Amino acid sequence: MEVGGLGIRRIREFNTALLGKWCWRMLVERESLWFKVLSARYGLSEGRLGAGGCHASLWWRDMEVLRREEWFQDNVQRVVGNGENTLFWSDVWVGEVSFRVRYPRLYDLPMHKEESMLGCVS
Amino acid sequence: MGEFILLLHGVSLQVDNTDKWLWTLETSHVFSVRSAYNFLTFQPSTVLPVAVSSLWNKDIPLKVVMFAWRLFRDRLPTKDNLLRRGVIHHEARLCVTRYRFFGMPLRGKYGKRGITGCLMAKNAQFYRWLIKLSR
Numbered sequence: 546m547e548v549g550g551l552g553i554r555r556i557r558e559f560n561t562a563l564l565g566k567w568c569w570r571m572l573v574e575r576e577s578l579w580f581k582v583l584s585a586r587y588g589l590s591e592g593r594l595g596a597g598g599c600h601a602s603l604w605w606r607d608m609e610v611l612r613r614e615e616w617f618q619d620n621v622q623r624v625v626g627n628g629e630n631t632l633f634w635s636d637v638w639v640g641e642v643s644f645r646v647r648y649p650r651l652y653d654l655p656m657h658k659e660e661s662m663l664g665c666v667s
Numbered sequence: 668m669g670e671f672i673l674l675l676h677g678v679s680l681q682v683d684n685t686d687k688w689l690w691t692l693e694t695s696h697v698f699s700v701r702s703a704y705n706f707l708t709f710q711p712s713t714v715l716p717v718a719v720s721s722l723w724n725k726d727i728p729l730k731v732v733m734f735a736w737r738l739f740r741d742r743l744p745t746k747d748n749l750l751r752r753g754v755i756h757h758e759a760r761l762c763v764t765r766y767r768f769f770g771m772p773l774r775g776k777y778g779k780r781g782i783t784g785c786l787m788a789k790n791a792q793f794y795r796w797l798i799k800l801s802r
Contacts, residue, residue, distance in 0.1 A: 616703075616706060663680065
């Protein structure tokens with residue numbers, strides 16, 4: 546990386562970082578109005594906002610790709626407290642992948658697939 | 668199955684704490700654009716060095732040169748790129764096999780070893796041309 550210069554940022558990476566802020570807020574501001582608007586628009590399943598397909602806004606299509614990207618996924622970490630807001634099967638709360646991906650045959654068994662940690666463990 | 672049970676044995680919920688997300692790049696564990704930007708720009712450059720003069724090398728067929736140019740600039744329709752541009756949908760990524768040859772990502776931690784390793788197995792002459800071009 547160059548030192549000095551005019552302080553002009555690399556525009557692609559900067560844009561990604563700014564969009565990353567939305568991905569982060571999507572995780573932590575789930576009670577906010579904008580999150581509710583998005584979940585009404587794109588649906589919420591297994592704790593995640595829906596993709597929306599080709600009818601989604603351009604911004605949302607960018608977000609949809611971005612939130613799955615490695616640089617983002619690798620740097621967020623779930624810390625389980627009381628387990629109320631963590632989905633037992635779909636969230637990654639131990640190891641690298643969710644239980645749903647890791648144990649697909651076990652995942653087929655429970656009726657209620659969106660059970661929280663609290664419901665499953667206690 | 669045993670592993671699954673073992674994992675669950677270690678789990679104890681803390682009633683007083685809520686579930687949290689942590690951003691690992693900041694000591695405050697809260698996302699910041701600065702930390703994300705620094706992380707993204709610190710990644711090694713994804714554009715592989717290619718000697719422009721060697722592109723005019725007459726010993727190498729033009730189609731190979733063109734292919735190499737697109738390869739080094741990461742402009743091939745790899746599955747990775749198609750996903751990023753929204754040509755194929757994330758959910759369909761495992762079903763799309765047309766581009767299986769380029770199924771591995773060019774960018775990021777797999778680097779150039781991934782794709783050139785694959786090419787080497789396919790065609791040694793082709794690989795030699797690519798090496799020549801990448802100098």
